[in-house]
Amino acid sequence: MKTHGYTYQTTLAASERVHWRVEDLIGDDKKLDFSKPMMPESFARVEPLTFLNPHERLALNHIRALGYLYTFGLVEEFIVPFVLDQARPQLHGDSYAVRSLLNFAAEEAKHIHLFRRFREEFERAFGTPCEEIGPPDAVAKAVLAHQPLGVALAILHIEWMTLKHWTDAVQDNQRLDPQFRSLLKHHWMEESQHAKIDTLMVEEMASGVDGPAIDHAFEEYLEIGGMIDGALKQQVEFDIENLARATGRKLSKSEREVFTTTQLQGQRWTYLGSGMTHPNFVTTLGEVRPAAAEKLATIAPVFC
Ligand SMILES: [Fe+2]
């Protein structure tokens, strides 16, 4: 039983009302302000690291912002080919569906460009090279090796999570760098349509298969989540070294333990927990397979 009224026609119309260019958001006089935090504290979790001085905590916030730019670069890389694959079989079908899907892929390609341009600006101004998870093509290949419904669930998770990042953590936070806020706002403006299109995709895929097949797809979604979690653990290790390179601050053994626990939980909430617990994601999952939503509810607290 559907609880939403999404259609390809209305999401396409909404998408056509959104207009922004990458060049409008970054470059020329639109520079990142490194005197301000870029990531909201609910994601960055630098304040509990009281053994770092304010300068070091701000640098870590910026390192986490760069990580956000890289992580979204990674996920957008697998969304584009996946959505294009979904569009091709529909080419002679519903015109609104084809146009919505092609538009969705084009917007994600624009987002890859957007995140890349922000990374370039960041890296030029920050001055210290940072190590980041990847490479994007290898991650995309590993994710796309899963079955389509599992990947579609992972993408639905990502779309709703992106909306939550803006509305819950950034929209009312005037302390953050205006350029980074603008990035999240403009990303959200287009992801709002993607979340609806992906809901329709998940429903269509699930309607063509039986319950055990949905269970299998859900396991694949969890497997993709597990891969992302492994990458986040790796990123926390990289960030210890990134912080040392940027500030000269080396952590003691006990500081390192606190850093790892706190930062991993911040990473997990940013990319996993905030999507797993999004009410719209949970509702769609529960509608296609109630048992899967119940299982997710038992797993999600680890990532929140
Ligand atoms: Fe995107």
Ligand SMILES: [Fe+2]
């Ligand atoms: Fe998207």
